[in-house]
Amino acid sequence: MNEAASPAKTAPVSAKQALWSRYLRRPIGIAALAVFLLVVIAGLFAPLFAPHDPNFVDFALTQAPPNSDHLMGGDSAGRDILSRLLFGARTTLYGAAVACLTGVVLGVPAGVAAGYFGGLTDRVFSWISDGVQSVPGMIVLLIVAAGTGADFTVLMVTVGAFMAPGYYRISRSKALAVRKEPYIDAARVAGLTHIKILHTHVLRAVHAPVIIQSALTAGIAMGMQTGLQFLGIGTASDPNWGQMMNDGFRTMLTHPLILLWPSAALGITIAALAFMGSTLADLVSVRTEPAPRRRRRAQQPSDETTSSTGELVHPAELSALRIENLHVTYGTPHGDKQVVRGVCLDVAPGEVLGIVGESGSGKSQTVFSALDLLPMDGRATADGIWLGGQSVGELPRAKRHALLGTQIGYVPQEPMSNLDPCYTVGHQLVEPLRAVHKLSKAKARERAREMLLRVGITDPDRVLASHPHQISGGMAQRVLIAGAVAGNPSLLVADEPTTALDVTVQAEVLELLRELQQEYQMALVIVTHNFGVVADICDRVAVMKDGRVIETGTVEQIFAHPGDPYTAELIKASQDDTASRAELDAAWTKAGRTVHT
Amino acid sequence: MKTDANNDTPLLDVADLVVDYRRGRTTFRALNGVSVTIGAGECVGLVGESGSGKSTLGKAILGLTEVTSGRISFAGSDITHAKGAARRRLAADLQVVFQDPYGSLDPTLTVGHILAEPLTAAGTGRAEARKAVAEMLDHVRLPADTVTRYPSEFSGGQRQRIAIARALVRRPRLIVCDEPVSALDLTTQAAVIDLFIDIQRETGVSYLFVSHDLGVVRRICHRVSVMYQGECVETGPNETITRNPAHSYTRRLLLASPVADPARQAERRRSWLGLRTATGSPVP
Numbered sequence: 001m002n003e004a005a006s007p008a009k010t011a012p013v014s015a016k017q018a019l020w021s022r023y024l025r026r027p028i029g030i031a032a033l034a035v036f037l038l039v040v041i042a043g044l045f046a047p048l049f050a051p052h053d054p055n056f057v058d059f060a061l062t063q064a065p066p067n068s069d070h071l072m073g074g075d076s077a078g079r080d081i082l083s084r085l086l087f088g089a090r091t092t093l094y095g096a097a098v099a100c101l102t103g104v105v106l107g108v109p110a111g112v113a114a115g116y117f118g119g120l121t122d123r124v125f126s127w128i129s130d131g132v133q134s135v136p137g138m139i140v141l142l143i144v145a146a147g148t149g150a151d152f153t154v155l156m157v158t159v160g161a162f163m164a165p166g167y168y169r170i171s172r173s174k175a176l177a178v179r180k181e182p183y184i185d186a187a188r189v190a191g192l193t194h195i196k197i198l199h200t201h202v203l204r205a206v207h208a209p210v211i212i213q214s215a216l217t218a219g220i221a222m223g224m225q226t227g228l229q230f231l232g233i234g235t236a237s238d239p240n241w242g243q244m245m246n247d248g249f250r251t252m253l254t255h256p257l258i259l260l261w262p263s264a265a266l267g268i269t270i271a272a273l274a275f276m277g278s279t280l281a282d283l284v285s286v287r288t289e290p291a292p293r294r295r296r297r298a299q300q301p302s303d304e305t306t307s308s309t310g311e312l313v314h315p316a317e318l319s320a321l322r323i324e325n326l327h328v329t330y331g332t333p334h335g336d337k338q339v340v341r342g343v344c345l346d347v348a349p350g351e352v353l354g355i356v357g358e359s360g361s362g363k364s365q366t367v368f369s370a371l372d373l374l375p376m377d378g379r380a381t382a383d384g385i386w387l388g389g390q391s392v393g394e395l396p397r398a399k400r401h402a403l404l405g406t407q408i409g410y411v412p413q414e415p416m417s418n419l420d421p422c423y424t425v426g427h428q429l430v431e432p433l434r435a436v437h438k439l440s441k442a443k444a445r446e447r448a449r450e451m452l453l454r455v456g457i458t459d460p461d462r463v464l465a466s467h468p469h470q471i472s473g474g475m476a477q478r479v480l481i482a483g484a485v486a487g488n489p490s491l492l493v494a495d496e497p498t499t500a501l502d503v504t505v506q507a508e509v510l511e512l513l514r515e516l517q518q519e520y521q522m523a524l525v526i527v528t529h530n531f532g533v534v535a536d537i538c539d540r541v542a543v544m545k546d547g548r549v550i551e552t553g554t555v556e557q558i559f560a561h562p563g564d565p566y567t568a569e570l571i572k573a574s575q576d577d578t579a580s581r582a583e584l585d586a587a588w589t590k591a592g593r594t595v596h597t
Numbered sequence: 598m599k600t601d602a603n604n605d606t607p608l609l610d611v612a613d614l615v616v617d618y619r620r621g622r623t624t625f626r627a628l629n630g631v632s633v634t635i636g637a638g639e640c641v642g643l644v645g646e647s648g649s650g651k652s653t654l655g656k657a658i659l660g661l662t663e664v665t666s667g668r669i670s671f672a673g674s675d676i677t678h679a680k681g682a683a684r685r686r687l688a689a690d691l692q693v694v695f696q697d698p699y700g701s702l703d704p705t706l707t708v709g710h711i712l713a714e715p716l717t718a719a720g721t722g723r724a725e726a727r728k729a730v731a732e733m734l735d736h737v738r739l740p741a742d743t744v745t746r747y748p749s750e751f752s753g754g755q756r757q758r759i760a761i762a763r764a765l766v767r768r769p770r771l772i773v774c775d776e777p778v779s780a781l782d783l784t785t786q787a788a789v790i791d792l793f794i795d796i797q798r799e800t801g802v803s804y805l806f807v808s809h810d811l812g813v814v815r816r817i818c819h820r821v822s823v824m825y826q827g828e829c830v831e832t833g834p835n836e837t838i839t840r841n842p843a844h845s846y847t848r849r850l851l852l853a854s855p856v857a858d859p860a861r862q863a864e865r866r867r868s869w870l871g872l873r874t875a876t877g878s879p880v881p
Contacts, residue, residue, distance in 0.1 A: 182701040186763065189659050190715035191688025200714070204705045358782040359753070473647065502809035504646045507853035507869060529782055532855030535862040555859050573783035574857035580815045580835050581640065584794065 019208070022283050032275035039269050043089035050083035054239045063255050072261050075247050081261050084239040088262065091240040092222055092269065095156045099221035100214045102160025107167025108210060112202050114168070115175025116194070122172070129165040137162045141224075145233045152234045159224050163217045170213050171206045178205045208284045215277030219270040226266055241266050308342035308383075310542055310549030320491045320523030321370060322346040322386035328365045328547075329379045340365050341547040346386075347540075349490060352517060352524040354534040354555075356570065357544035363527045364413075366544070367493050370525075371410060372400045388490055405436040409484030409522075411513075413496040415476035419468035426464030429483050436487060451482035455512055474505035478512065485516055492517065495527045510536050531574035535559065543567045606673050607634040608803050609658065609771055614667035616653050627653040629827040630667070633805075635771065640797060640804040642818030642835070644811055644850065649824040651807045655773040658805065659693055660684045672770070688715065692764035696776035698756035702748035708759055709744030715767050733762040736799075737792060754785035758792065765796065771803045778813060790817050811851055815839040823847045845876060 023029050042049060051069070061074030072081035110129070114122040141158055148154045178184060178201065187197050228234050229242020230249075241262040248259025308325035316322050328340035340362040347353040357363045369380035370387075385393040388407055392400055404410065412418040419428060426448065433444035445464070452460035455478040468476060477497065484492060494513065498506035514537055517524045526537060534541055534555065541558045543551040543566070551564045562568040579587075616628040628650045635641045643651040656662040658669055660679060669677045671691065679687060692715075695701040702711055709730060716726040727744075734743050737758040748756055757777060764772050774793070778786040794817060797804065808814050814821055814835070821838040823831040823846065831844040842848050852869035856862050 181703075182695040182697050183703045185659075185661055186693060186695060186701055186760070187703075187714065188661065189688060189691070189693045190718060190763070190767075191685040192714065192718045193685065196718060200706070201703050204703070358784065502646045503811075503853045504809075504850060507855070507866075510855070511866075511870070530855070531783075531857035532862065535857050535859045536855040536866060559857070559859055569784060571857050573787050574855075578812065578816050580839065581794075581817055581819055582834070582836055584816070588798070 019280075019283055023279060026279050026283075028275055029279035032272040032279065035268060035272040036276060039089055039265075039272070040093060042086050043093045046083075046086040046090055050080075050086045052080035052083045054079060054083040054087040055237075056080070063251065063258065065257070073257060075244065075258055076251055076255075077247070079239075081244070081258065084244060085241070085261055085265055087239040088241045088244060089265070089269075091152070091238050092225065092266070095152065095159075095225040096218040096221045098153060098156040099160035099163055099225075100217050102157045103163035103167045103217055104210065104214070106161060107164035108171045108206065110164075111168040111171025112175045112198055112206060115172040115177075116179050116198060116202055118176075118179075125168065126172070129168045132162065133165045135162075137224075141228065142233070145228070150233050152238075155228060155234060156221070156225065159221050163221065166217060167210065167213055170209045174206045174209055175202050178202050208280070212277050212280045212284065215273045215280065219273040219277075222266065222270055222273075308344050310344035311552050312344050312346045313540075313552075314346050314348045316346075316384075316386050316391075317389040318348060319346045319386055320349045320351070320388060321525060322384070323366065323370055324383040324385070326366060326369055326380060326382040326385070328362065328369055328374065329381075331377050331379070339547050340369070340380075343544070343547070343549050345542050345549065345552070347491075347523045347525055349523050350517075350521045352526065352537055352539045354538035354541045355525065355527045355544060356529065356531065356534055356541055358529055358570075360546075361544040362547040363544045364495055365547075367495055367525060367527055371404065371408060371493060372397065373410075405432055405487045405489070407490055409487065409489035409492045411477070411481050411484050411492065411494040411497045414500050415473055415480055416468060416500075418480060419476055421468050423467070424464065425466050425468065425471065425479050429464070429479065429486065432483065433486055447486060448482070451486045452479070455479075455482045455485075455516075456508075457482075473501055474508060477501060477505070477509055481509070481512060481516070485520065485522075488520065489522060491523045491525070493525045493527075496529070497526065498533065499529070506533075513537065529570075531559075531571045543570070608637045608639075608672055609633070609635040609805070610668075610670045611654070611658065612668045612670075614654065614657060614669065615665040616650075616657055616662060617665045618662075626827055628657070631824070631827075631829045633822055633829070633832075635803050635805060637770065637803055638797065638801045639820070640793075640806055640818045642814035642821040643805060643807045643824060644809060644814050644821060645824035646809060646850070648826075650827040651809075651824045652775055654824075655693070655775045655805060655807050659691065659773055660687075685718075688769075689719065689767050690770045692767065692769040692772045694757070694760050694764050694772060694774045694777045696780055698753045698760065698780055699748075701760050702756055704748055706747075707744065708746055708748065708751075711748070711759065712744070712763050712766055715763065719767065729766055730762075733766045736765060736796065737762045752785075753781050754789060757781060757789055761789075761792065761796070765800070765802070768800065769802060771805065773805045773807070775807045776809070777806075779808065779810065786813065793817055811839050811854055823850070845872065848872060849876065 057078045058074070059078045061070060061080065062078040063076050064070060064074040066073040070080050070082065072085065075081055075084065110125045114125040141155060144158045145155060184197060184201060187201060226242035226245065229240045230246045232246065234240065234242070244262035245259060248262065252259050312322065312324070314322070323343060323345050326340055326343045327338060330337045330339060343362070343366050345353065345355070355363045355366065365374070365378070368374050369382070370385060374380055382393060384391055387403060392403065419425065426445065429448035429451070430441065430444045433439050433447055434441060439447060448464065449460045452463055457463050457475065457478055463471060463475065463479065471479070497513065498509050501509060510533065513524065513526070516522070526533070528534065538555050540554050541552065542549050543564065545566055551558065551562070551567050553563070558567060559571065562571060611631065611633045614628050614631045615626065617624045618627050631650070631654060633641060633643070633654070643654060645651045653662060657664050664677050667677070668675060671687065676687060712730040712733060713726040716729055717723070721729070730744060731741055734741060739755065739758055739762070743759070748759065751759065778789050781789060790813060793804065796802065806814065806818055818835050821833065821835055822829050823838065823844065825846045831838065831842060831847050838847060839851065842851060849869065849872050852865055852872060856865055
């Protein structure tokens with residue numbers, strides 16, 4: 001029960017707090033936020049900051065160039081431009097806020113309801129949303145302006161209504177995704193009403209994308225608003241940027257500064273909003289902060305001082321795969337984290353090696369390093385990596401990757417997520433054969449068909465023409481095995497090939513791997529957490545824990561005399577001849593305790 | 598603990614259940630006349646391969662999928678088509694633990710909030726809910742400071758304990774466990790299964806335990822039903838099903854699970870291959 005005692009060692013911070021602290025670490029984000037806040041403050045406190053009354057007309061100031069009293073000069077009616085700009089910020093922000101609010105109020109509830117309930121609700125709301133999008137907005141705005149005497153608030157509400165489909169679509173797609181999460185089902189079983197589920201679970205998920213959408217919507221609303229004002233629609237009494245631009249436009253050739261000031265103000269504000277939006281979108285889509293980039297060298301000699309673990313039993317030249325003193329480190333924002341600490345292992349041609357361990361033991365990271373498939377922020381160092389009796393550690397990346405598909409085949413854990421849903425199975429099998437083995441299209445297809453037959457698929461033509469969602473998980477794993485073996489590799493690496501499958505399919509896949517391994521005399525490295533799988537297929541075993549190899553040996557030796565208590569524990573956990581419930585209850589009652597019924 | 602007035606009525610009685618899934622214009626029969634009963638304090642296992650309909654049965658009982666025909670009664674009352682307020686009232690007695698320890702907890706809420714939710718939804722006061730949550734965390738052997746943390750801070754096994762605590766917090770009479778340990782490491786599986794057994798002894802709750810692993814089912818269940826292609830092919834006491842099954846599909850299921858002993862596994866594989874050749878259809 002040790003897993004219950006130690007929760008992960010991260011500080012308990014809420015997702016929202018974390019998002020803000022990560023936002024404030026982005027220079028562009030800070031700059032954009034600062035500019036936007038400046039505009040907000042300027043607008044809010046315009047009466048305090050403005051040096052002059054924005055509507056006071058001083059004929060001496062008409063089209064005056066900037067001077068010490070009027071920092072931006074005067075407009076063509078003789079009013080102070082700086083003061084008008086500050087007051088204009090108010091109008092701009094108010095208009096954008098009204099538009100965003102309208103968009104949120106109309107779009108978000110409808111989108112969340114459509115995504116969550118689906119069916120008729122979805123169809124009706126989507127139809128309305130599509131309808132709104134197909135109406136020419138500018139014409140409607142002009143009609144509204146004519147009908148309401150150009151009331152600014154009403155105009156901006158109309159602009160917001162045209163923005164609502166954007167909010168609708170984003171909330172709908174997010175709600176649709178969340179709807180499928182088991183926690184929503186759990187909440188329903190827990191007796192929550194739909195309203196409560198929407199409120200606590202769905203709205204939370206929609207929250208971040210709506211904020212991002214608002215940053216973009218506000219920018220668009222400002223643009224439309226200024227455009228309307230430029231045309232002279234909207235209140236004329238309050239200073240606003242569009243009107244100022246119109247004024248500047250008329251004297252553009254003689255007094256370009258009058259046009260420049262409001263245009264710059266609008267451009268900078270919209271740019272700030274756009275940068276805030278894109279920074280937030282970045283942070284929301286990528287959960288972890290990228291670690292400081294290092295240049296990846298093809299291979300570094302291991303500089304770690306910790307001693308290596310595991311053993312090498314075959315001469316380097318005769319091994320199919322040999323890993324000497326491998327370390328794998330991940331850069332995290334809190335410093336480097338070592339996940340593999342000095343692993344040595346090797347496998348001979350025709351031999352089956354099992355790498356056994358629980359999640360987090362570093363077993364997958366070890367094989368990823370051997371294949372040179374570590375994620376970007378992972379870094380592997382080793383004294384040597386040998387493939388087919390040849391040291392490949394010093395080879396440049398391109399040459400190492402060329403080995404994949406020819407010398408090494410790889411079978412992943414999740415068959416479904418390793419097939420691209422956009423392409424047919426045939427395309428995904430044929431393309432690598434053409435690219436790696438330079439086969440003609442017809443030959444590659446013939447080879448793919450042959451391999452599918454070989455892995456026990458009786459109707460290869462139908463499977464080749466299918467998309468991944470049309471085949472079962474077990475079938476998908478057979479397809480991936482066919483792809484991995486198609487290039488006649490001398491080494492096949494299978495990373496938990498049966499964990500995502502149920503027992504009946506697991507037995508089939510193991511049987512297939514065994515047959516193929518014997519037929520092609522491949523070396524097979526199989527990563528698993530199940531000693532049953534080891535007993536079924538392996539010749540030798542390496543047991544891993546916390547990034548180290550704690551024990552290696554032949555299968556007979558490990559099962560008969562496990563040297564490490566941890567190995568014994570893992571073996572025991574895999575046994576299916578544990579005491580049955582009846583026996584457990586009998587022992588319980590015998591001990592004088594009663595079973596509560 | 599709540600007891601039935603009439604002890605002859607099983608807590609849950611599912612009779613001739615049929616569930617059709619509609620995909621476009623075609624319908625797919627996920628369950629075809631399945632009957633299962635569960636008594637108070639009993640654990641009934643439901644085994645089968647994926648697509649056998651075992652999870653669908655759990656979903657139908659919980660009201661998460663539409664029932665085409667047949668009857669589900671819980672503590673004597675018909676809940677086959679219970680909806681809205683009637684379904685919400687059932688939440689007090691009928692709960693669930695899902696397979697996926699990552700998707701079954703809302704990542705944006707604290708564990709305290711997640712665990713209190715079923716209670717506050719039923720109108721329990723906040724102080725009382727907090728007390729009940731603390732008690733449940735103790736039940737599932739998690740430290741008390743768990744309440745202020747977020748699901749992402751816990752391992753798969755710990756999350757499953759949190760999901761169990763959520764299911765227990767209203768002291769239900771039946772928990773539907775949908776593959777609750779199959780996403781966990783084997784040693785973690787053993788610990789979580791023992792927790793399920795302990796909780797059943799302490800509270801007398803019943804389980805419907807859905808799993809594809811006969812080893813797991815052997816350890817925790819009193820009785821077992823074997824599902825194949827939407828039908829129940831065999832039902833019987835644990836010991837019979839996991840040791841001397843009558844149906845050839847159950848035998849094949851039993852032999853498919855690898856045993857952690859090279860010699861016995863080689864033997865088991867030979868029997869499995871023999872049975873496979875005899876019954877045909879090697880491709881899943």
